[in-house]
Amino acid sequence: MTLPRWLAPTLFALALAAAAWRAPFPVAPAFVPPPPAVADPAPAYFSTALLPTAAPSAHAAALAELADGRIAAAWFAGTREGAADVAVWYATLGAAGWTAPRAIATREGTAAATLAYARKVGNPVLYAEGERLHLWFVSVALGGWAGSSLNHAVSGDGGASWSPPTRLQTSPFLNISTLGRAPPVALADGGLGLPVYHEFIAKHGEWLRLAPDGRIVDKVRMPQGRRTLQPAVAVLDGQHALAILRDNDTGPGRIRVATTLDGGQHWPAADALPLPNPNSSVALLRLKSGRLLIAGNGASGRNQLLLWLSDDAGKTWHTAATVESDADPQAEFSYPALLQARDGRIHLAYTWRRQGIKHAAFSEAWLTGDAR
Amino acid sequence: MNATALYGWLAHGVVIGALVSLLPLGGKHRLLGMAAMPLAWFSGLAALLHGFVGTPSVTLLVLAIWQIAGRGPSPLGQRPAWLVIGTAAVLYPLALGLGSFDPYAVGYQPWPLLLAIGALAVVLLRCRREDWLLILSAALAGYAGGQFANLWDALIDPLLVLAALAVVVGQLARRRTAG
Numbered sequence: 434m435t436l437p438r439w440l441a442p443t444l445f446a447l448a449l450a451a452a453a454w455r456a457p458f459p460v461a462p463a464f465v466p467p468p469p470a471v472a473d474p475a476p477a478y479f480s481t482a483l484l485p486t487a488a489p490s491a492h493a494a495a496l497a498e499l500a501d502g503r504i505a506a507a508w509f510a511g512t513r514e515g516a517a518d519v520a521v522w523y524a525t526l527g528a529a530g531w532t533a534p535r536a537i538a539t540r541e542g543t544a545a546a547t548l549a550y551a552r553k554v555g556n557p558v559l560y561a562e563g564e565r566l567h568l569w570f571v572s573v574a575l576g577g578w579a580g581s582s583l584n585h586a587v588s589g590d591g592g593a594s595w596s597p598p599t600r601l602q603t604s605p606f607l608n609i610s611t612l613g614r615a616p617p618v619a620l621a622d623g624g625l626g627l628p629v630y631h632e633f634i635a636k637h638g639e640w641l642r643l644a645p646d647g648r649i650v651d652k653v654r655m656p657q658g659r660r661t662l663q664p665a666v667a668v669l670d671g672q673h674a675l676a677i678l679r680d681n682d683t684g685p686g687r688i689r690v691a692t693t694l695d696g697g698q699h700w701p702a703a704d705a706l707p708l709p710n711p712n713s714s715v716a717l718l719r720l721k722s723g724r725l726l727i728a729g730n731g732a733s734g735r736n737q738l739l740l741w742l743s744d745d746a747g748k749t750w751h752t753a754a755t756v757e758s759d760a761d762p763q764a765e766f767s768y769p770a771l772l773q774a775r776d777g778r779i780h781l782a783y784t785w786r787r788q789g790i791k792h793a794a795f796s797e798a799w800l801t802g803d804a805r
Numbered sequence: 806m807n808a809t810a811l812y813g814w815l816a817h818g819v820v821i822g823a824l825v826s827l828l829p830l831g832g833k834h835r836l837l838g839m840a841a842m843p844l845a846w847f848s849g850l851a852a853l854l855h856g857f858v859g860t861p862s863v864t865l866l867v868l869a870i871w872q873i874a875g876r877g878p879s880p881l882g883q884r885p886a887w888l889v890i891g892t893a894a895v896l897y898p899l900a901l902g903l904g905s906f907d908p909y910a911v912g913y914q915p916w917p918l919l920l921a922i923g924a925l926a927v928v929l930l931r932c933r934r935e936d937w938l939l940i941l942s943a944a945l946a947g948y949a950g951g952q953f954a955n956l957w958d959a960l961i962d963p964l965l966v967l968a969a970l971a972v973v974v975g976q977l978a979r980r981r982t983a984g
Contacts, residue, residue: 436935441938441939442930445926445938445941445942447942448943448944448945448946449919449922449923451945451946451949452949454949455949456919457913544852544856545806546810547810548810548811548851548852549813549814549852550852550855551856552856574856575857582859599809599810600809601954602809602860602953602954605896605900605909605957605961606897606901606963607858608859608860608958633901635903636902649954649955650914651910651913651914653907654907656905
């Protein structure tokens with residue numbers, strides 16, 4: 434059977450028009466600017482507690498504040514990192530303390546929902562957006578973490594139930610090597626900017642711009658002269674944001690920096706911070722007072738977890754507190770997550786000796802040494 | 806599951822069916838290719854491939870359907886195969902981190918890519934390659950239908966590049982044998 438000559442060009446013209454109609458034409462991006470700085474009047478306090486154990490090995494906590502004020506934590510745990518029984522676990526902190534952890538993402542559930550084989554899961558990221566609680570996590574079918582694909586699920590009831598995860602399309606080559614670690618920031622158009630990273634062959638930070646409906650509308654690389662991972666972002670105004678990155682290159686590391694002055698369209702490298710980074714994850718938070726807070730490991734390695742403060746939008750930094758320190762170089766207090774709740778309380782969650790997740794809550798007065 | 810996951814799983818079953826139909830199985834190769842599809846879906850093989858290589862492009866899916874349907878020689882001849890390989894040779898290294906420009910990002914707001922495809926369509930029309938015009942139409946329709954966040958993913962994927970490499974290598978081998 435021979436097709437009429439006009440058919441193929443007509444179908445092509447229709448398909449091209451439909452694709453053009455569907456292609457996004459987003460406005461220039463802008464951040465939701467942070468609210469004006471206000472001092473935190475709370476007195477100095479500091480408390481810590483280990484979260485209930487979910488499995489023998491735990492790592493990579495994430496935090497969010499739910500609409501009702503509860504603090505939510507997610508992390509991955511199993512018999513060991515990368516094991517088939519590793520799941521993403523979830524618990525909330527209310528008046529009665531931490532709830533028992535519940536698995537909210539498993540490799541079996543992810544494989545069933547995406548109709549794609551998954552060998553392991555890891556690296557959860559939480560973000561509360563009104564009543565909606567977002568969860569991003571990675572799944573791997575083949576190889577190590579460099580083979581990760583990014584998945585997304587949403588809860589409308591504070592984490593009690595979750596939508597089936599969907600796999601995001603973020604790479605043309607086997608759709609691998611996009612990982613998340615730090616929470617997104619809100620964009621003025623109702624979308625989100627999600628810091629992610631790539632670690633197959635090259636290692637660098639990336640920025641995913643998500644439309645209000647969750648669709649990816651842009652992807653921007655964070656080029657650095659060195660191998661970097663795990664960007665964490667703080668917004669300084671409507672166009673200006675700071676990203677800090679884990680230094681994954683050889684030699685003594687320092688916390689690497691990228692900044693944007695155009696709402697996330699470009700993330701050129703800036704001077705590294707004068708703060709050590711022994712190839713480990715860092716967390717960044719803009720406090721309600723306008724100060725910036727970093728949690729990360731000291732020069733000795735993951736056996737020391739420190740907090741640094743900046744009073745001048747990241748130009749200078751000083752050590753605010755040592756949260757954990759152990760003379761044993763094998764001890765590990767790592768992968769911090771930071772959150773300031775609406776009540777002003779600052780929350781820190783981190784991997785504690787790989788045996789569990791530890792949570793610390795403190796005030797800014799404790800950080801600045803007032804009454805300490 | 807969402808529609809993209811379902812598409813990827815189904816398409817991998819078709820790709821596996823097309824691969825089976827390429828095997829030297831006598832006159833039953835097409836029938837066995839069709840029988841391989843449900844086997845791939847329900848044995849877990851399609852899900853395994855989906856996990857390993859991601860969502861197949863519409864281009865690959867149409868070529869696989871063409872193969873199973875036995876509608877004559879595959880449209881993936883020498884020139885299209887070289888175009889696929891050339892595109893992959895630029896796209897993959899840059900997208901994986903070589904240099905600072907990421908061409909894959911263009912596919913999320915694909916206006917330049919749509920212009921390039923429009924220009925390619927003019928060439929195809931002049932060359933009377935209606936088969937590839939229809940394949941590109943299917944890829945664009947797949948993108949327009951929301952199956953792909955990034956237009957590149959509707960057009961090209963690593964399995965398609967492997968198929969193109971097989972075409973080129975096979976042709977070179979035949980020339981060497983003939984020479």
